[in-house]
Amino acid sequence: MARSRIKRMSALSGSLMFAPYLILLVAFGVVPVVMAFFTALKPSMVNPAGGFLNYLVVIQDFRFLPALTNVATFLVIYVPLMVLVVAAMSLLLDAIRSRWTVPLRAAYIVPASISGAVAILVWYFMLEPTYSPYGDLLRAVGITEGSQIWNTGNLVWIFVLMAFFTGAGNWIIVQYGSLQSISDDILEAARIDGANAFQIGLQIKLPLIRRYLIYMSILTFAAGLQIFVEPYLISSTVYPGLADNWSLNQLSYSFAFQSGNLGASAALSLMLLVICIIAALIAIFRTDFFEEARPTTKRSKKAARAAMPAGSAI
């Protein structure tokens, strides 16, 4: 009797404690999606009938395919690059076992503070030979002014560079953290068996952090899919028009704020959101990362260790 009363009381007070977050979750997590769903059915100038035709309007827009191609190319380069470099760098960092990893780690984290608008500013100067610390290097390959680099064909590489630079350090530190949690016994056993550092890295450590790398690639993919700030700022300020509607999110923004077609904008946003939700579901159910997000499982502890907030990678 007393037990069940305690239980009921704690369910009640637990619900009260959960309530403030629940309000935010519903108001700014669920409601906007529902509203966007209905907005996406609204009629517009281009599509007076409204309804699901809005989705078709988006896909048939002449800017859609180029934007899709851009973002796809970006992701194909960016995600594997992140996984490879982050895996390699964190393995190397873990291999040296030296106190010098402290300043190295501090150095790797520095670029994380150069994101968004500041990234545009910094990379403008880095790629402008008259200002850049890499000026000699740039001139050596025949680049005398920044506008030679900032052209349509190179954009994808520039955005990969920016996103990689901002995100990689953070992830190297986090993956290094998960490498540190590998028990010394396992490594010692491998060493006694005659494995060298290279073999230990590739055949022991790498499989053990595989799960974190998969999780990271899903987050990186989801964040990369939503790329907006870099192409938008570049073409609205520094090089006007250079990367107009370069990404899908920019197109969605244009629908809403330039064509006043909120329906198409919501439709496109929802399409991108659905892909991200699928990615999230894969991360939750198809990787063993959140395996039983239940109390007291060892796994979820490790999940928390390597988890990073979504979007922080870009």
Added chain:
Amino acid sequence: MSTTMSTDTYAMTTVGTARAPRSRALNVRRLPGRIVTWIVLVAFAVFSVVPMIWLVLAPSKTADELTSLSPFAFGSFDQYAVAWNNLMLFQDGRLVTWIWNSVWYTATIVFISCATAILAGYALATAPLPFRRTLLMTTLIAMIVPPVALVLPLFIEVTALGIYNTPWAIILTSSFYPFGVFLAYIYFSTSIPKELYEAARIDGAGEFGTFWRVALPLSKGLLGMLAFFSFTATWVNYFLPYVMVTSGEVLPLPVGLGVLFSATPALNPGIGASILPIRQPEIALAGLIVAVPILIVFVASSKLLVRGVLAGSVKS
């Protein structure tokens, strides 16, 4: 050479004596590999810090010195003041408003997001909540979906609510912090022994009493972690505030920086000569003001990041 030696010595002292003889025996054969490793690690570190060093030094030079002096040359301390005063000429010191906006928006968001997240995470971990699994699953999905994905849907909602172009459009929408809930949930369900809650409850502390007197005092590390991620995500956020507010006086600093890009010829000579002396050093100083708080927080917390979000609590 001496570096390699001393690091090996260090490794020996830290990992214990059992491995010492082996590492010494292999030392010579391992040397080339170690040298390559160090070169890669140091090169990546240099690549990482060069842009930041440039950004720190840029406002110490005049616009002319920026091109004539070496990129890593230091101009003078006075130039920082000159650049600041020049920035103040832009719309009558608008920059100060932007900085202040960023400070109070971020502080409010960090407070609301951390408070709601720690309470919710605690409830998820300890109380028999109705629909617990659904709530947890929704939170996990919301945590993995990048916040950017919701910006345009949120814009539709914010307009309907009538808070468009007010600070609350940014503050409320940014305070939703599923990642924080997840962190708190994991922390409270793995790092604090269940018996501790049970004991407090049986002593009649009640759920709130247990949280306040038992759980919270044990959660300083968690709170630091929650505040860290909330702060770093909020301080530099561009897209969401850019869409949510439009008037100059309510913009936060990163959006204001974007305004400076387009309103001055510093990055875009095509805009034409401006009457205001806002050129490259001034714009670099403005960028530096955005980046420095993040830089300080990041470097100060890099240890925390390595130890994982469960600092000190997981010894596997």
